Amino acid sequence: MDSDAKLKLMQKRIIKSYAWQRDIIVPLSKEYDCTVDELEEVFFDLLDMGGLENLHGTFKSAEDICLYQKLNADLRLCWFTGTLEVISTEDAKELKLKIIEEINNGKSYDDALKEGKLELYQLLKKEAELRSSL
Amino acid sequence: MDSDAKLKLMQKRIIKSYAWQRDIIVPLSKEYDCTVDELEEVFFDLLDMGGLENLHGTFKSAEDICLYQKLNADLRLCWFTGTLEVISTEDAKELKLKIIEEINNGKSYDDALKEGKLELYQLLKKEAELRSSL
Numbered sequence: 001m002d003s004d005a006k007l008k009l010m011q012k013r014i015i016k017s018y019a020w021q022r023d024i025i026v027p028l029s030k031e032y033d034c035t036v037d038e039l040e041e042v043f044f045d046l047l048d049m050g051g052l053e054n055l056h057g058t059f060k061s062a063e064d065i066c067l068y069q070k071l072n073a074d075l076r077l078c079w080f081t082g083t084l085e086v087i088s089t090e091d092a093k094e095l096k097l098k099i100i101e102e103i104n105n106g107k108s109y110d111d112a113l114k115e116g117k118l119e120l121y122q123l124l125k126k127e128a129e130l131r132s133s134l
Numbered sequence: 135m136d137s138d139a140k141l142k143l144m145q146k147r148i149i150k151s152y153a154w155q156r157d158i159i160v161p162l163s164k165e166y167d168c169t170v171d172e173l174e175e176v177f178f179d180l181l182d183m184g185g186l187e188n189l190h191g192t193f194k195s196a197e198d199i200c201l202y203q204k205l206n207a208d209l210r211l212c213w214f215t216g217t218l219e220v221i222s223t224e225d226a227k228e229l230k231l232k233i234i235e236e237i238n239n240g241k242s243y244d245d246a247l248k249e250g251k252l253e254l255y256q257l258l259k260k261e262a263e264l265r266s267s268l
Contacts, residue, residue: 031251031255032251032252032254032255032258033252033255034255041262042255042258042259042262043262044262045262045263045265045266046218046220046258046261046262046265047218047220055218058213058217058218059213061217062210062212062213062216062217063213065212065216066206066207066208066210066212066213067207069203069204069206069207069212070203070204070207070208072200072203073200073201073203073204073207074200074204076196076200078196078199078200078203079192079193079196079197079200082196082199083192083195083196084180084181084189084192086180086181117165117166118166118167120166121165121166121167121168121176124166124176124180125176127180128175128176128177128178128179128180129179131179131180132179
């Protein structure tokens, strides 16, 4: 077996692993409307061995960053914090991190978001009370 | 009528306007599980007249920023662009702006996202071909 063939075999073992298939290959192949084989080939060509080995770890941490951005959008924090400045950056950050923790502990995104919106409303009410008493 | 009462009346006219009710008050009161009246009171206290008058405009522009962040998350671009560097920042930006334009032209978020994912897959395949030919 030449070195190219060996490399290909090692790549295959990583990509065929349970965690890879479950978290990356199967969901993305559905999103991209392609077969699992086709997507595996794309990843083989896109990434070198180092990339492949570390990829699953980076996927998990990128997921948290994605969640953070998605919550910012779904809670309309770019409006409440960025434009109106009625929710402080610190409160916004704390709320988002709390929701991410709940999702990582098994709560669905939709349920965690729903609760997060109720907490956001409490923050808005608190700020409204503070401002009306000034 | 004293000046406080006049101000309150002017605020009420803005908040009771069709665009305000449709885009902000009604959807947010559902999200926050409160009545329309309760949410209107919160906004009265949170914002001064200047804020109230400009608010609808800022809401629309913040919506585009929110969309941009949400697409970044839903297309996993923080992973593909930020971590793996297999999609260029320029291509990512172009793709997101194109999807936002389609949403603003009436396409639903889910449909636009679905098409965007297929376009992302084409970008990934193109990059994979390029890398395998090096």
